[in-house]
Amino acid sequence: xxxxxxxxxxxVLAMVWLVANVQxxxxxxxxxxxxxxxxxxxxxxxxxxxxxxxxxxxFARVLTVGLLNTLLVSVLGIGLATVLGFVLGVARLSSNxxxxxxxxxYVEIFRNVPLLLQIMFWYFGVLRNLPSPRxxxxxxxAVFLSNRGIVVPALEMTAAAWWYGAALAVSTTAYFWLRRxxxxxxxxxxxxxxxxxxxxxxxxxxLAFAALLGGVPFSFDIPxxxxxxxxxxxxxxxxxxxxxxxxxxxxxxxxxxxxxxxIQSVSKGQREAAAALGLPDNTALRLVVIPQALxxxxxxxxxxxxxxxxxxxxxxAIAYPDIVSVFAGTTLTQVGQAVEIIFITMMIxxxxxxxxSFAMNRYNARIALVGQKS
Amino acid sequence: MSSWTPTAxxxxxxxxxxxxxxxxxxxxxTKLDTALTLLAFTLVVYVVEAIFGWAIIDASFTGDDRxxxxxxxxxxxxxxxxxxxxxxxYGRYPDAERWRVDLVFLSGLIGLIPMLMPNVGFKRAxxxxxxxxxxxxxxxxxxxxxxxxxxxxxTDWGGLLVTLVVAITGIVASLPLGxxxxxxxxxxxxxxxxxCIGFIEIFRGVPLITVLFMASVMxxxxxxxxxxxxxxxxxxxxxxxxxSAYMAEVVRGGLQAIPKGQYEAAAALGLGYWKTTHLIILxxxxxxxxxxxxxxxxxxxxDTTLVLIVGLFDLxxxxxxxxxxxxxxxxxxxxxxxxxxxxxxxLFCFAMSRYSIFMENHLSTDRTSS
Numbered sequence: 001x002x003x004x005x006x007x008x009x010x011x012v013l014a015m016v017w018l019v020a021n022v023q024x025x026x027x028x029x030x031x032x033x034x035x036x037x038x039x040x041x042x043x044x045x046x047x048x049x050x051x052x053x054x055x056x057x058x059f060a061r062v063l064t065v066g067l068l069n070t071l072l073v074s075v076l077g078i079g080l081a082t083v084l085g086f087v088l089g090v091a092r093l094s095s096n097x098x099x100x101x102x103x104x105x106y107v108e109i110f111r112n113v114p115l116l117l118q119i120m121f122w123y124f125g126v127l128r129n130l131p132s133p134r135x136x137x138x139x140x141x142a143v144f145l146s147n148r149g150i151v152v153p154a155l156e157m158t159a160a161a162w163w164y165g166a167a168l169a170v171s172t173t174a175y176f177w178l179r180r181x182x183x184x185x186x187x188x189x190x191x192x193x194x195x196x197x198x199x200x201x202x203x204x205x206x207l208a209f210a211a212l213l214g215g216v217p218f219s220f221d222i223p224x225x226x227x228x229x230x231x232x233x234x235x236x237x238x239x240x241x242x243x244x245x246x247x248x249x250x251x252x253x254x255x256x257x258x259x260x261x262x263i264q265s266v267s268k269g270q271r272e273a274a275a276a277l278g279l280p281d282n283t284a285l286r287l288v289v290i291p292q293a294l295x296x297x298x299x300x301x302x303x304x305x306x307x308x309x310x311x312x313x314x315x316x317a318i319a320y321p322d323i324v325s326v327f328a329g330t331t332l333t334q335v336g337q338a339v340e341i342i343f344i345t346m347m348i349x350x351x352x353x354x355x356x357s358f359a360m361n362r363y364n365a366r367i368a369l370v371g372q373k374s
Numbered sequence: 375m376s377s378w379t380p381t382a383x384x385x386x387x388x389x390x391x392x393x394x395x396x397x398x399x400x401x402x403x404t405k406l407d408t409a410l411t412l413l414a415f416t417l418v419v420y421v422v423e424a425i426f427g428w429a430i431i432d433a434s435f436t437g438d439d440r441x442x443x444x445x446x447x448x449x450x451x452x453x454x455x456x457x458x459x460x461x462x463x464y465g466r467y468p469d470a471e472r473w474r475v476d477l478v479f480l481s482g483l484i485g486l487i488p489m490l491m492p493n494v495g496f497k498r499a500x501x502x503x504x505x506x507x508x509x510x511x512x513x514x515x516x517x518x519x520x521x522x523x524x525x526x527x528x529t530d531w532g533g534l535l536v537t538l539v540v541a542i543t544g545i546v547a548s549l550p551l552g553x554x555x556x557x558x559x560x561x562x563x564x565x566x567x568x569x570c571i572g573f574i575e576i577f578r579g580v581p582l583i584t585v586l587f588m589a590s591v592m593x594x595x596x597x598x599x600x601x602x603x604x605x606x607x608x609x610x611x612x613x614x615x616x617x618s619a620y621m622a623e624v625v626r627g628g629l630q631a632i633p634k635g636q637y638e639a640a641a642a643l644g645l646g647y648w649k650t651t652h653l654i655i656l657x658x659x660x661x662x663x664x665x666x667x668x669x670x671x672x673x674x675x676x677d678t679t680l681v682l683i684v685g686l687f688d689l690x691x692x693x694x695x696x697x698x699x700x701x702x703x704x705x706x707x708x709x710x711x712x713x714x715x716x717x718x719x720x721l722f723c724f725a726m727s728r729y730s731i732f733m734e735n736h737l738s739t740d741r742t743s744s
Contacts, residue, residue: 004565011569018596025595096407097400098414111721113716114676116683118692121716123698125709310581317683329589338591346580348587353579 022339035333038063044330046321048237059331066323067348072324073243074309080248081308082301085255092260103256111253116314118250123242124320133229142222144230151230154184154221159212165208168211174202239320243312251308254299262297264291295367302360306353313349323348440640443704450709454702461696462714465687471524474515475535482508482542484582490729490737505546510560528606532687534718536606540613540678540688545671547614552621552670557651559622560629570622577619581678585612590684617674624666628659661737668730672723679719690715 038060045055050068053061091103102221110118126355127148131137136146144151178195185191210217223233266289274284315322316329332338389395424632432449435443443451455462464472485504488494516539519525531539558570577585589612590605595601601609632655640650660667682691693711696702 004550005561007569008565021598022595024598078454094402094410095403096410096414098418101416102418108724110719112672112676112727114679114690114719116679117712117719120690120694121709121712124694124713129705131707266737297669313581313583314680315685316583323588325527326584326649328584334589338595342584342588342592346576349581349584350579356574366424 001163026339029338033337033340037337040335042331042334044334046239046326048321056197059335061346063323063327065323065328067229069326070309070312070315070322070324072317073240073312073320077244077247077251077308077312078305080244081251081255081304084248084252086259087357088252089255089259089263092256093263097259107253107256109253110249111257115246115250115311116317119242119314119318122245125155127238127242133225136225136230142220144223144225147238148229148234150241151223151233152233152236153223156219158217158223161209161217162212163210164207164217166305167203167210170206171199171203175199177334194312224248239315239319242318243280243315243320247308250311251304254304254307256298257299258304259293262293265296266292280292287330291367298360298364298367303362305360306356309352309356310349323340390679398572399561402602428527439701440704443702443706448704449707450713451702451706452703454579454696454704454706454707455714457702458693458696462533462689462692464535465692466530467526467532467535468524468530471518471526474518474523474526478512478515492733509546528604531606534689536681536686536691537675537688539606540610540681540686541675542612544613544617544678545672547610547665548621548670548674551614551618553625553656555618556625557623561628574619574622577616578623582613582680582685585616586680586684588612591592605684606686609684609686611659613674613677613681617670617677620670620673621667623656623661624663624670627666628661629655631662632659663732665730666738668726672726675722676719677728689718 006204037059041055042057042059043055046053046062046065047063047070050064050072053059053065061291088103088106090301091099092107093297094100094103127149130145130147133144133146133148136144136151138144176194178198182193185193221232223230225231225236268293270285270288276290279287310321311325316325319325323345330343335341385391389398391434391536402408418641428449430449431445433452434444434445434448434450435452436442437453437455442453460469464475467475482547485500489497489500489504514520515523516535517526517528518532549678555570555574558566559574560571561567585611589608593603593608635648636658639652645653647652679690681688681695687695697708697711
């Protein structure tokens, strides 16, 4: 009790001392305090914005734009890294020697080189070294690679797209209804029924109907070189490409090892038991091996997702406009209120982390072994 | 009396031995395998050919400036590395004083190598040398200012030297701090526990870059007027606190794996909290989590590159800095520099991970697995 009181007392004293220091320092250096700066005019441009933004927008808007850019690169990165990681993880377990070793070399190279170095490699070494827009590398005159980024055709929906939307809705409803019916039938008298044939027939019929009524549902806005740059299409900035590429390739190496360990943790007896019950290989994999492997895979996978989100802050090194770059970087230099800005930035990352781990813990609790206390 | 001689065993069928059989089993077992093998083979040949062509066939090896690396088809620009090698290792450390850095590297290796070999004795003396004598010696040698050595300001340190200083200080500081935090998190004292949980979760929830920003921008605000730390020291504090939070979680995993009976047995022997922890629990717990500890070290080593964002010149930072040298500006300079820095980092990280596997096997007292 005495020890705890001492710890608490020391902590309070230290806090008081720090706050007093901060106050006197701020006063001496003439730095404002408080969060009033958030509503002031930002006055600088951002080269990738998912929502409307101009130089006249406020710093609060800068914060939102940065946060959305962080989320964009994180979500896409998580998707890509998961797909690549699972493929590599399964390849690491392949009985095929060449496939196995290729995956191993990939994993050992990518996870032992600092991520920041990989980001800079892709950005300064590769993407900024591409030719200028006038000499851009073109793929079928529709996609252009240049040092200004990747320009792809923009997809524009026409009114006919509604017919296709309706067709999709009909097929989805049919799928769920048929699945439910098949399930009830199986529970009632044990007859298994494949629903893929009726579902695909309904889907094809409704799509054909939509095509008949509406015709082609979209048109492309194809980019073309006008003067020194491209007009039309969507330009993906090189900073985004480099960051996404580096984050996914790096994290995939870690996910591959997690997947490998997860699948290896399912004992051979489980597969043999499934085979003895007469389950075909695919069904055994889907119903026996994967659910048990997931139990081992999910917790470390969550922390890799969180790592990827936090690592996206390295964007600041190549000036991709994520939250750290535009808020803790540009805004901090303009406003100078380090305490508030760093505090907000840290709080946002903390909230993201806690939300993700909360969601994943819920999911993990649902799939955990019943009766096993973690 | 003739003795019985067994007939010599017949050789195995020719289709089950040798390369052909191996290839059949491991490369062409099924149609899918054959397809995958061919696909992977094409990929490997393509990548190896590209790397070989870039790094050796089309590369330049000698020259004094950019003109050596402007061929029609240009691969790596190795003369750039050759010309800047000293900078990459020592940063702007004065030429005349570089022997001091070499001496520090060398005396570190002298202590470290026998420490890493499990069969060499004198571990206790070695530990005192490495943790007691060496840090003071290294500080005096690198910083100077006494014993007649000229002072070298930390702003002149750079390259691999800074990378190693940040990484080693982080590693040495994060292990004891992490152990303390892990013990605190499992403590019965609610305030100590709450503080430790708060510390760990905050530092694990934010990116290292914000911690470094905090160390470089906010720390000066927290200190009274007139007191100011060196930038390198501030980064060291940030890195050490950050990695100790990760280390704490790794150690906690080990602590949780120790069965309750161990605590009870220690209590039955009359051992108090510190003796139980020090003699019974930690030796077992730490051994269990060696892979996790080394992974944290590897992560820390890679994370040292982030100090370049707050303006220190570690290996990657100094390579990046020298790209601006106009006399070496060629299209291949960047990639060559990154490949060089990447190879150095890779070597360190890969060596650490292999050593951890070796140690794990060496320390394993699990009789069932061997």
